[in-house]
Amino acid sequence: MKKFLDSALLILFFVGLSSNFMSAKIHEAAGIIFLVGVIAHNVLNRGYYKNFLRGKFNRRRLVNHATIILFAAGVVALAISGAALAKYFSAPEMNWRSIHLGAVIASTIALFVHILIHAARYVKGKIFYAASITAFILAVGAIFGLPYLDRWFHKVEVNRAEILHGEKLNVEKILIVYFSRVGNTNFPAEVDAVSGASLMLDGKEKIGNAQMIAEFVQSVTGGEIFEIQTEKIYPADYGETVQVAKEEFSNGELPALKNLPEVESFDKIILIYPLWWSTLPKPVENFLRSCDLTDKKIFPIVTHGGGGFGESIDALKNFTRAEISEPLEIYSSDIPSARKIIFEHLKKFTP
Ligand SMILES: Cc1cc2nc3c(=O)[nH]c(=O)nc-3n(C[C@H](O)[C@H](O)[C@H](O)COP(=O)(O)O)c2cc1C
Incomplete structure (x- = not known):
């Protein structure tokens, strides 16, 4: 026995x-x-x-x-x-x-x-x-x-069209702001997917994790979407990007941004970002410092490789006058199956 x-x-x-x-x-x-x-x-x-x-x-x-x-x-x-x-x-x-x-x-x-x-x-x-x-x-x-x-x-394969296709919500006016490694990096065509761990692949196309979430949020809510883009280009190699980010934190560098969104007409902002070194990426900090978000509400969605929110929520509170509300964290590998969780989260924006 x-x-x-x-x-x-x-x-x-x-x-x-x-x-x-x-x-x-x-x-x-x-x-x-x-x-x-x-x-x-x-x-x-x-x-x-x-x-x-x-x-x-x-x-x-x-x-x-x-x-x-x-x-x-x-x-x-x-x-x-x-x-x-x-x-x-x-x-x-x-x-x-x-x-x-x-x-x-x-x-x-x-x-x-x-x-x-x-x-x-x-x-x-x-x-x-x-x-x-x-x-x-x-x-x-x-x-x-x-x-x-x-x-x-970990390589994550997604079917973008499938993720973006589905039930919609009738929500109040919201602005979706996101920052993602993809969009701020020039990947050479031959970059192997596995070396770019924080990427998702739809066939051969690389999609940032925060980008995928932002596109999904946009597809469900019809909100306006804005990508935080830096003047500088981050290295295609994941490990090198980690090092560059480390230097930004130790130098206190705020990477210059290409442009800023028109935030005046929005009361609510869904801010989607990856966890970097257990906190908020410096480009996101710069966005917060550069926009007057007084009296606005920010709903953060954090994507990460196991670190959860890290210290990013406290960092958010330090860098903006906006009220920080109901944060959501999504482990990068869970993104393809996180549709339901994000959808439920977005219901709070329905009138
Ligand atoms: C510079 C850098 C630092 C990171 N630091 C952390 C970390 O401290 N904790 C963690 O869980 N994930 C960390 N990650 C992983 C990312 O948060 C995760 O892969 C995220 O989903 C990437 O989103 P993106 O593809 O939109 O950039 C880091 C990634 C990068 C590029």
Whole structure:
């Protein structure tokens, strides 16, 4: 019985890991069954807890305890963040996706060591300890590194026409202002899509994430759309752009803008921007500083690679007199499926 459950759990864990190849509902169901299975595994092995503090603590036992605690913490974090991502509850101030990714890695490594320890009857001495320490280092590295790698290499394919086609809303007059890497970069034709991680592809055409959201908002609301464009051109390479942005932050540079929108006749502005270095991109800051937005309301939509709102909402409040209201954050890879969430968000502009 125990062996059957353990094998099933292991298979289920790897099914859960292959989330990119399945629908969100199946992933969610696999997660719930896994959680129930882990609880059953613990009930069946409750003898372990009875002896948790008893007896001698040698290195092997310490490692075993540590991995079980790490695994338990990982599973709890997975369950809570999974529930948040599946919208069973809402706490937008937390970056649930990063927590989920980190917890996946932590529990994968803990599971690996846990199995290793049980296999330690066959793997002895130095090799065993070296493998355990390597696994821990990998776990910690992965918790911090994976969200970053995911952002760097994840390629998102979209069908723009499909996204823009659909139900419309009758909304009040709004201005949609957006800033996106695409539109401020000259991409050579041969740029490989994967090297431009923060891009979406519709066939061969590159679309900025904030741009896609802005176009969608425009298609639903019929609002007026304005793109923040800088005089300077950002590098086509993602990594280089990250460095250029870093310099802008450290120099306090405000990149000059090509033009500004006519804001007078609008009370409400939907401002869409990517998270840069956990905050507001400098060109967006310049837009806010250059327009008098007193008495206006800004509804920010932030697109990011795992950092959520970061500190960008506080930054917004610092740079404008406008009132900041009901921010929405969208993870870059979720954009193609975020239609419903954005649509619901836009309903607040209906008269
Ligand atoms: C210069 C730069 C800095 C970034 N910094 C962060 C960050 O700190 N946190 C994060 O989650 N994503 C970060 N990203 C990822 C972008 O926020 C994300 O890919 C966004 O969806 C890009 O939108 P865009 O294609 O409209 O430019 C950064 C991207 C760039 C280019």
